[in-house]
Amino acid sequence: MARKYAYLLSILPGFVNAQEDSTTVKYFETYDQKVSLELFLLRKENTFTLDYRDEDIQLEMRPNSRTTLNLGASYDVIAFSFGYAPNFLEENKAVKDPSKMYSFELKLFPKRLMQHFEFYYQKGMTLEVMDTHASTYVGGMKTLKIGGSTSYRFNPNYSFKAMAMQNERQIKSAGTFAPGISYYYTELDGNGDADIDGKFYFVDIAFFPAYYYNWVIARHVQVMGGIATGAGLTFSHDEGTSTTALLVQGQLLLGLGYNSDSWFGGLNARVQVSSHNSGEGVDVGDALGYFTLFGGYRFDAPEFLKSRMQKAKELLQKKEDPGKNKK
Numbered sequence: 001m002a003r004k005y006a007y008l009l010s011i012l013p014g015f016v017n018a019q020e021d022s023t024t025v026k027y028f029e030t031y032d033q034k035v036s037l038e039l040f041l042l043r044k045e046n047t048f049t050l051d052y053r054d055e056d057i058q059l060e061m062r063p064n065s066r067t068t069l070n071l072g073a074s075y076d077v078i079a080f081s082f083g084y085a086p087n088f089l090e091e092n093k094a095v096k097d098p099s100k101m102y103s104f105e106l107k108l109f110p111k112r113l114m115q116h117f118e119f120y121y122q123k124g125m126t127l128e129v130m131d132t133h134a135s136t137y138v139g140g141m142k143t144l145k146i147g148g149s150t151s152y153r154f155n156p157n158y159s160f161k162a163m164a165m166q167n168e169r170q171i172k173s174a175g176t177f178a179p180g181i182s183y184y185y186t187e188l189d190g191n192g193d194a195d196i197d198g199k200f201y202f203v204d205i206a207f208f209p210a211y212y213y214n215w216v217i218a219r220h221v222q223v224m225g226g227i228a229t230g231a232g233l234t235f236s237h238d239e240g241t242s243t244t245a246l247l248v249q250g251q252l253l254l255g256l257g258y259n260s261d262s263w264f265g266g267l268n269a270r271v272q273v274s275s276h277n278s279g280e281g282v283d284v285g286d287a288l289g290y291f292t293l294f295g296g297y298r299f300d301a302p303e304f305l306k307s308r309m310q311k312a313k314e315l316l317q318k319k320e321d322p323g324k325n326k327k
Contacts, residue, residue: 027157029169031261031298033306036074036167038264038296042083043067044103046120046145048188049285058130061188063122063143068101074166075301076309079107099124099139107166114160117148140190145288147184151210154178162214162259163224165266165296169259170222175213182206182230182249186286204274206232206249220260224268226253249274265295
């Protein structure tokens with residue numbers, strides 16, 4: 001009996017050390033003290049499908065400019081980018097009225113949250129009756145999309161920032177369940193054009209369960225993937241008529257990237273589809289597609305930026321725990 005106890009005591013320290021090692025495995029590398037700059041081409045297309053059920057007609061509206069040049073930057077918990085579509089990237093250069101496209105994105109990564117905001121404006125749309133060759137270009141038509149999403153990751157070993165190559169690198173594969181809520185305002189404006197006039201807008205609010213995974217296939221190479229499906233409500237307004245209807249959403253993400261301590265790059269593809277009824281016998285499909293080719297470089301943040309960020313964190317800490325510094 002004594003020998004059995006002695007044996008158990010001899011293997012216990014090794015078991016404890018094994019448990020400690022398993023809980024201290026490093027899953028991602030953080031570069032919060034570096035600034036990341038990236039240049040990327042973004043093919044971003046917000047198309048709309050109007051399904052007139054009574055007339056059995058489907059009308060598709062798609063933008064003339066679809067590819068933008070973008071510049072992005074990230075530091076610590078903040079990342080943002082700005083993009084525009086130069087004339088030489090227009091899909092249809094023969095039109096007289098030049099099209100326009102602008103985009104702005106902001107991402108925040110406080111603790112386990114990912115907060116995403118975006119602004120997207122496009123002018124110049126091609127209207128086409130589906131299953132026919134009938135189409136027309138409406139140069140004055142504009143669309144505007146403002147909104148974003150808030151997501152929470154359950155697995156602390158998964159990195160949201162590594163998914164976007166922003167100041168973190170996943171070094172051990174990990175995935176997470178990450179539910180969230182999305183909220184968007186979308187506006188379609190004929191802008192007084194002779195072919196199509198009037199303004200139509202809708203507000204979408206949806207809850208979506210999602211799952212994301214970063215698969216490390218080599219030391220500095222990873223595959224990123226994610227899927228989300230959700231439902232909610234849409235509030236639409238068209239020519240004085242307001243409607244509330246069920247909203248169904250789906251999103252798919254896939255990417256491949258190289259991520260080292262300094263250089264990073266890769267490609268990402270994402271599709272987000274929404275479908276809802278706008279009343280008056282019309283179903284509206286809103287599809288937003290992204291394809292990104294990007295490359296960037298990280299460098300040490302300047303001292304003034306480090307100081308500003310540290311002061312901001314200290315201020316937030318005081319607001320979160322006002323009694324901590326009281327004597």
